[in-house]
Each structure stands twice: as structure tokens, then as C-alpha cells.
Amino acid sequence: MVDPLLSVRDLKVHFSVGRGLLNPGQLVKAVDGVSFDIAPGEVVGLVGESGSGKTTLGRSVLRLIEPTSGSIKFNGTELVGLEAQRMKALRSDMQIIFQDPFASLNPRMSVREIIGEALFLHGIGSSADREDRITALLDRVGLPATAAPRFPHEFSGGQRQRIGIARALAVNPKFIVADEPVSALDVSIQAQIINLLQDLRREMGLSLLFIGHDLSVIEYLCDRVVVLYLGKVMETAKAADLYASPRHPYTRALLDAAPVTHPDARRERVALKGDPPSPINPPSGCVFRTRCPFAVEACAQTQPPLTAFGDDQHVACIRANELNLAEYNVQSAATG
Amino acid sequence: MSLSYLLRRLGGAIPLLLGISVILFAIIHLAPGGPLDMYLENPSVSPEAIEQMRTAYGLDQPVPVQYFLWLKSMLAGDWGYSIRTGKPVLSEILNRLGPTLQLSGLALGFAFIVAMPLGVISATRRGSKLDTGLTLFSFAGISTPVFWMALLFQLLFSVQLGWLPSAGYQSVGDGSLVDRLRHLVMPATVLSFAIIASWSRYIRSGMVDVLNQDYIRTAYAKGRTEIGVVVLHALRNAMIPAVTVIAVDFATIISGAVITETVFAWPGIGRLFMEAMDGRDYPILMGLMMLGSFGIVLANVIADVTYAALDPRIRYG
Numbered sequence: 001m002v003d004p005l006l007s008v009r010d011l012k013v014h015f016s017v018g019r020g021l022l023n024p025g026q027l028v029k030a031v032d033g034v035s036f037d038i039a040p041g042e043v044v045g046l047v048g049e050s051g052s053g054k055t056t057l058g059r060s061v062l063r064l065i066e067p068t069s070g071s072i073k074f075n076g077t078e079l080v081g082l083e084a085q086r087m088k089a090l091r092s093d094m095q096i097i098f099q100d101p102f103a104s105l106n107p108r109m110s111v112r113e114i115i116g117e118a119l120f121l122h123g124i125g126s127s128a129d130r131e132d133r134i135t136a137l138l139d140r141v142g143l144p145a146t147a148a149p150r151f152p153h154e155f156s157g158g159q160r161q162r163i164g165i166a167r168a169l170a171v172n173p174k175f176i177v178a179d180e181p182v183s184a185l186d187v188s189i190q191a192q193i194i195n196l197l198q199d200l201r202r203e204m205g206l207s208l209l210f211i212g213h214d215l216s217v218i219e220y221l222c223d224r225v226v227v228l229y230l231g232k233v234m235e236t237a238k239a240a241d242l243y244a245s246p247r248h249p250y251t252r253a254l255l256d257a258a259p260v261t262h263p264d265a266r267r268e269r270v271a272l273k274g275d276p277p278s279p280i281n282p283p284s285g286c287v288f289r290t291r292c293p294f295a296v297e298a299c300a301q302t303q304p305p306l307t308a309f310g311d312d313q314h315v316a317c318i319r320a321n322e323l324n325l326a327e328y329n330v331q332s333a334a335t336g
Numbered sequence: 337m338s339l340s341y342l343l344r345r346l347g348g349a350i351p352l353l354l355g356i357s358v359i360l361f362a363i364i365h366l367a368p369g370g371p372l373d374m375y376l377e378n379p380s381v382s383p384e385a386i387e388q389m390r391t392a393y394g395l396d397q398p399v400p401v402q403y404f405l406w407l408k409s410m411l412a413g414d415w416g417y418s419i420r421t422g423k424p425v426l427s428e429i430l431n432r433l434g435p436t437l438q439l440s441g442l443a444l445g446f447a448f449i450v451a452m453p454l455g456v457i458s459a460t461r462r463g464s465k466l467d468t469g470l471t472l473f474s475f476a477g478i479s480t481p482v483f484w485m486a487l488l489f490q491l492l493f494s495v496q497l498g499w500l501p502s503a504g505y506q507s508v509g510d511g512s513l514v515d516r517l518r519h520l521v522m523p524a525t526v527l528s529f530a531i532i533a534s535w536s537r538y539i540r541s542g543m544v545d546v547l548n549q550d551y552i553r554t555a556y557a558k559g560r561t562e563i564g565v566v567v568l569h570a571l572r573n574a575m576i577p578a579v580t581v582i583a584v585d586f587a588t589i590i591s592g593a594v595i596t597e598t599v600f601a602w603p604g605i606g607r608l609f610m611e612a613m614d615g616r617d618y619p620i621l622m623g624l625m626m627l628g629s630f631g632i633v634l635a636n637v638i639a640d641v642t643y644a645a646l647d648p649r650i651r652y653g
């Protein structure tokens with residue numbers, strides 16, 4: 001395998017909440033010991049429920065949120081603890097596309113200023129060159145050059161997301177974190193944006209960390225998938241393997257939760273009950289055990305490590321070996 | 337933004353000001369006593385003379401009639417004459433305008449320069465000890481009565497330390513710039529305290545709101561440093577809600593800081609208002625209050641115009 005572009009090791013992001021004058025507050029472990037790699041040109045999907053730490057992880061990888069501990073190596077440079085000036089220089093290589101295209105563009109700046117600011121900050125081109133580049137970028141994301149002097153509120157959600165993408169592309173990044181870039185958009189627009197990302201990835205050799213909860217989008221776009229639950233990695237595998245043979249009960253439950261396209265289709269499902277436990281007081285042992293239909297007593301004892309299965313599939317479950325989730329039948333689990 | 341929009345806004349203020357004038361006139365006349373009461377206990381003024389003055393000033397007419405007489409002359413540009421001094425209302429007001437503009441100009445300018453960074457620092461260091469300290473300071477500033485703070489200042493800087501004159505506009509027989517500034521410093525500082533306290537809160541809450549927006553993260557992702565993000569991205573957006581408060585405060589304070597001017601014997605609009613209240617000087621009171629109302633209407637129009645300049649989403653047709 002080639003050297004990874006991005007290599008995250010044992011990353012932890014902890015927040016203290018509810019701290020007041022007298023109250024010492026509590027610790028939320030939003031991301032708790034996550035490791036993964038992204039190869040050049042690879043698209044990695046990050047899935048999990050709301051509150052699983054996906055967004056926090058995506059932002060802390062770019063140090064938009066300061067990690068508590070761990071290591072993030074980008075192109076061989078350690079980002080954690082990197083001084084501000086060098087971090088700023090690196091920002092041109094790593095960009096982010098946000099979920100909400102209505103909130104992520106400064107309402108007081110024109111499209112030209114929004115895209116041009118990044119070029120200016122990284123000293124790309126003269127001001128005349130920049131104007132050409134802005135036009136080219138707008139064209140690349142399917143917007144006319146006449147969009148440049150206009151303000152964000154004059155555009156629809158899909159158009160705004162295109163502006164956000166043009167802005168991210170402006171500095172020629174090698175790596176982009178796409179934080180649920182389509183979940184705020186209409187379904188018809190979603191497809192356009194996803195196809196745009198797919199094209200850009202092919203043409204520019206971009207690496208992507210694609211955060212989402214729409215599993216069909218992830219399957220379409222991603223080479224590899226990381227499944228996150230309560231700030232911990234449950235399973236990571238090549239997309240094809242993960243969808244064909246999930247090995248972690250949580251992955252299987254996520255796949256089962258996706259709607260089926262045909263109304264007559266029937267299948268066995270692993271359904272989860274209740275809400276994820278609070279990340280302030282996570283369960284002992286395996287964090288998923290409180291909702292896992294296969295949990296046994298041993299699950300409460302130790303935190304299962306990520307264990308390798310076959311070709312690049314890693315699962316954090318002590319029963320991964322004995323469960324055959326790909327052909328699992330609900331009925332038998334209920335009785336047995 | 338068009339000229340016709342401005343004219344329409346100002347034109348719309350005319351019925352508003354008319355309504356205000358009716359209410360003000362009624363309230364003034366609801367208060368017991370009248371401008372001629374000061375002569376009642378003066379043995380050298382005969383009851384006949386008082387009666388004669390009452391007729392001369394039109395005070396014997398019913399209140400509605402008095403109102404229309406006042407309105408008629410006002411519309412003709414005649415603000416009337418002070419009952420106390422006999423001088424024209426307009427020149428009485430203009431005489432006091434200079435000192436008030438000096439005092440409020442300095443106080444507002446100082447307040448703006450101080451409140452802005454305080455609010456920004458509080459917001460960017462939210463939850464820190466510094467923020468808590470500034471919050472306490474703000475609440476203290478808002479809840480401390482101005483007259484009390486003024487007395488404390490006088491006690492410390494004039495009585496105890498003897499650094500500054502306790503009151504007045506200038507020393508008798510002196511009128512140099514230094515002397516006037518020495519008189520100006522204390523009232524201006526006292527006046528600005530409460531304004532700083534409230535403005536810094538508005539700026540803080542506006543900033544806190546904006547700093548949580550995604551486009552602030554976008555700016556960091558572009559490679560802006562914290563100062564760049566705060567000044568170029570956050571402040572421009574955070575100022576929008578603060579503009580209304582600042583504009584209306586501006587109008588209120590320019591039209592006279594009554595308490596501060598009274599405690600410091602500052603010969604400004606606020607003190608004129610106090611004197612006119614004491615003497616039930618109806619023409620002066622009406623003149624001052626109409627000017628103040630117009631100032632607030634104007635400040636609101638200016639605030640709206642400023643919005644459009646600050647926020648491209650706002651368009652007026």
C-alpha cells in the first residue's frame with residue numbers, strides 16, 4: 001500500500017460541558033481513540049448516528065476543533081501541536097465543505113470575495129489572475145461567471161453548496177473533508193452535487209473524507225468506510241466488503257435501517273431500540289453493548305480492540321468471529 | 337436604497353410626531369401647577385398682574401385650544417417664548433446645545449471605543465474568568481444609578497484627591513481649553529460608564545451568535561488567523577443587531593443627559609429640561625421633547641439605512 005496522505009492515530013477530542021463557577025463540569029468524549037488512514041486519491045466514508053462524533057472528528061482532523069490528544073499526520077507532517085503559521089500554510093492542501101450551505105457562506109461577502117479570500121490569503125495569483133481563476137472555478141462547479149458579484153442569499157441551496165465547493169477547490173487542495181455536504185439539500189439536487197464531487201475526485205485526484213448517514217450515497221462514492229459509534233470506531237472495511245458482509249452488529253443495524261427501494265421487498269432486520277447512551281457516561285466495556293441484540297456478559301468487561309478480518313476489514317467486537325451477520329436470521333436470535 | 341425611500345420614511349414620521357405632540361402636550365398639562373405658580377407667593381406681584389399674564393400667555397384657554405395655538409405657530413416655524421426667561425425657545429435650546437454636544441460626543445465616542453473591544457474579547461473568550469469579570473462589570477454598570485456614581489466620582493476626584501473640579505462648565509474668570517477639559521472629564525466618564533456596560537453586552541451577544549456560525553469555520557479553514565476572522569468576518573455581522581441600540585442611545589443622549597448634567601451642573605440640554613420642568617415652562621418643554629422625538633425617529637431611519645449598508649440581504653425599495 002502507498003504511504004497514506006492522512007494518517008490519524010488514537011485521536012481523542014474531549015469537551016467539558018456544564019462548567020460553571022462552582023460546577024466542575026463533565027467530560028464528553030466526542031471522539032475517543034480513533035485511528036484510520038486515507039491514501040492519496042482515496043475516498044473514505046464516515047458513518048454513524050447523530051451524536052456519534054462524525055462532525056467533530058472531521059473538523060478536528062483539520063484542527064478546526066483542537067484535538068485533546070493523538071496524532072494526525074498529513075503528508076508526513078504532524079498537525080497536532082503544529083504552530084499557527086505552518087498550519088495556515090497547510091490549509092491550502094486541506095479544505096472542508098460544510099453541511100449547511102445557508103450557514104457556511106458569510107452573508108456579508110459576495111461570491112467573488114468568498115472565493116477570492118482564500119486565494120488572497122495563500123498568495124495565489126495576481127489580482128487579475130484571481131478574477132480568471134474565480135470564473136474558472138465557478139464554471140467548474142456549474143455556475144455562470146455572472147454569479148461572482150452576487151451575494152449568497154441570492155442563490156438556492158444547491159447553488160450555494162456549489163459555491164462552497166468552488167471555495168474549497170480554490171486553493172487546489174489535496175484533501176477535502178465533506179461534512180454531510182448533501183443532507184441539507186433536496187434529493188434531486190443531492191444527485192447533482194454527488195456527481196460533481198465524483199467528477200472532481202476523478203479529475204483532480206482528490207482525497208475525500210465523506211461524512212454522511214445516507215448509506216447508499218456512501219456506497220456509491222466511497223472506497224472505504226469507517227463506522228463510528230459514540231466516538232469509537234466499530235468497523236472499518238472496503239465499501240464493497242462492508243456492504244456485502246458486515247461483521248459488527250452495529251454496521252448490520254445501520255444497513256438494515258436504510259429504506260428498501262422496492263415496496264414488496266422483505267428481509268430480516270436488526271433493529272436498534274432506544275437512543276445512543278450519553279457520551280458523558282458511556283457504558284463499560286463495549287460502548288455498543290447496551291443496544292446490541294447479541295451482547296453477552298463478557299461485553300461489559302473489556303473494550304474490544306479493532307481486530308483484522310480478511311482483506312483490510314477491522315472489527316471491534318469480541319463476538320465477530322462467531323456471529324454470521326451476513327446471513328443472520330432475526331427469528332433465531334429472538335429465540336436463541 | 338433610494339432617495340424616495342428616505343423621503344417616504346421621513347414623511348411617515350410626520351403623523352407619528354403629531355401624535356407624540358398631542359400626548360406630550362396632554363401629559364404636561366396633566367401635571368399639577370403651572371408656569372405662573374412661582375409668582376403666587378411673591379407679595380410684589382398682584383393677583384391682577386398674574387391674571388393678566390395668564391391671558392397674555394393664553395393659559396386661560398382650554399387645553400385643546402392651547403394645543404392648536406401651539407401647533408399653529410410651531411408649523412409656522414415659531415417655537416414660542418420661554419415663560420421663565422421671556423427669551424425665544426429656539427435660542428434657549430441652541431445656547432445649551434454646544435455643551436451637551438461636547439459632553440455626549442465625548443462620552444459616546446469613548447463608550448464606542450471601549451465597548452467594542454470589551455464585547456469582542458468577552459465573546460471570543462466566552463466562559464473564561466475574563467469574560468465572567470467583564471460580565472460582572474457590565475451588570476454593575478447597568479444597575480448602578482448614574483446620580484450615585486456621579487456623587488462617588490465627585491467624592492473621590494474632587495473632595496478626596498482634589499484633582500478635578502466637582503461641577504460646572506468652566507471656572508469663573510478662566511475659560512481656557514485645559515480648564516474646560518478638566519470640567520468635562522468627570523461627567524463624560526460617568527455618562528459613558530452605563531453606555532459601555534450596555535453596549536458591550538449587545539456586542540458580546542451578537543459576536544457569540546456569529547462566532548458559532550459555519551462561515552466562521554469556513555474562514556478558519558481558508559487560513560485566516562483569529563484576529564482576521566474576528567475583525568473581517570465576525571464583527572461585520574455582529575454589528576447588525578447592535579446598530580439599533582447604538583443609534584437610539586445616541587439620539588437619547590444627544591437630546592440631553594438629564595441626570596448627569598444636573599449633578600455636574602453642566603449647562604446643557606438636559607439641565608435646561610430639568611429647569612423647565614421645575615418652572616412648568618411649557619414652551620421650552622414642548623420644544624425640547626419634540627426635538628428629542630424627532631431625534632429618535634431620525635436615529636431609527638439612520639439605523640435602517642446602516643443595516644442596508646452592513647447587510648446585503650436587506651434591500652429597501
